[in-house]
Each structure stands twice: as structure tokens, then as C-alpha cells.
Amino acid sequence: MTDHPPTVELSDEECWAMLHDQELGRLAFHLADEVHLVPVNFAVDHDRRLVIRTAEGSKLLGLTMNADVAFEVDEVVDDVASSVVIRGRAHELHGAEADAVDQLPLRPWVDEVRPVVVAIEVDEMTGRRHHLHRPWLHLRPDPDE
């Protein structure tokens, strides 16, 4: 048993703090009639929107046809799982706006050329923190017994 409430909502401030702490999120987007989902490196642009980089001709550019996207980060630390889910609109950045992204900590983990910069404008953001109920983790034999 625990004294923690099982689930609490995060404030917008807590959501942005969690987004700042993460480098890997998952982006869901429309491609024709299908929903697609990819892990992406991202950065936060002025607590206002997210930015990602992608390659010319990538599947991900399907989002230029239908801007409606969803984005998620999550994290599990000990018995606490947190997640932030965003719904928003994606659009490609050009010129000075795209160049400005070089100043953000947007660091692709894979060394390939990704000249296209995409911003995700946030329409809705929901953060949740769960105090986990995982009794099976406590069923291990006590090594001192």
C-alpha cells in the first residue's frame, strides 16, 4: 500500500520541464489514410513549440500533407512513471527560422544528413505522473532470508 495518489496531472510548467529533460520522443502523424509513429530526437523551442530534424524525402514529411500530429515523451524512475502527450500541428521551417534552430540543443543521435527542420506547435498538452502499482517487483525472495 502507498500514501501516494495513483495518478496526478502535471502542470504546464512541469510538462515543459520534462520535455526539456528528454531528447527522444515519439511522433505520430498521418500518411495518406494511415497513422504512422516514429521515435525522434527533438528540442524545445522557447517553451512554446518543439523542433525536430528530418531527411529530404523521409516518410515523416507526410506531415506536410496533414499537419495534425501527436507527440509523446515518458520516463520511469523507480516507482514513478511520467508522461507528456501533445497534440499539435507540424510545419516546416525555412530561412532564418530554420537557421535559429542551430542554437537549440537538438542533437540527432544518428549521424546522417537531416536538413529539413520541422516545428510542432502545441495545441493541447497533458502530463501525468503515476505512482506505480507493480506488486510483482516486490515478490522477489529477500536475499537476507
Place this chain on the structure above:
Amino acid sequence: MTDHPPTVELSDEECWAMLHDQELGRLAFHLADEVHLVPVNFAVDHDRRLVIRTAEGSKLLGLTMNADVAFEVDEVVDDVASSVVIRGRAHELHGAEADAVDQLPLRPWVDEVRPVVVAIEVDEMTGRRHHLHRPWLHLRPDPDE
């Protein structure tokens, strides 16, 4: 520099092994004209499909209107990031098929009633392993100097 190729494709067997090792994935689905994305606890059903549980009336039941879904797991261990992305079709299980899911290690982390069992049939599965290029992690000052 590294001797590893930066990205390798995982075999189906490696994808299923990774899915077995994970308890938390992310599910993207259509809800009317929008794409939605939620973290979900899941289990593998006989290396053939995934199963999840949800509550009556949950947003996630949008997938009963449009079965087209995408699902993702990922993991970062040291300098290696792996992910599996699935595209498939979701449908609710009933009766004996739903009861059989009680035998799988489908263990919701949050203690709430989730009587609805949903299977995700796998149409396409793509696994990737990236040997990460994160030079900034190696830019820390050497504590011995």
C-alpha cells in the same frame, strides 16, 4: 570514431525478443480526423500479436471505429538505441479469447479497472538498432586531469 555500423535492421526474431522485454509501449490511433498517441502497458500474445487493456469509454476505444494503428517500443542502453515500430489493426477481444489474456504477463502499472481487452494484429514490423553518435557525452572534463 567507432567500428560499428551506425544503424542495423533487426530481424523479426529480435523484434519479438525486444517486445517481450518491454512492458510499456506507445499506441497511435485515429480518433475522428485526428491522430492520438498514448503510452500503454502491453503483452505479447504468442509472437503473433500484442494485447492491451483499457477502460470502458476510454478515448482509446476510438480504435474500434478505425482499426488502423501504429505501436512503438524503444530502449537506450549505453550508446545503443533500439526501437521497434509496428503498423497493424486493432480489435476488441471477447469471451474465451479475452479470458485467455489473463494468462499473459499483461500487468497494468496503474491500479484501475480495465475490462476491455484489445488485440493489435501485426501487419508490418520494423526494428532498428542505432550505435549512437553523441559526442557531447564525451566532452565532459576528465576528472583525473
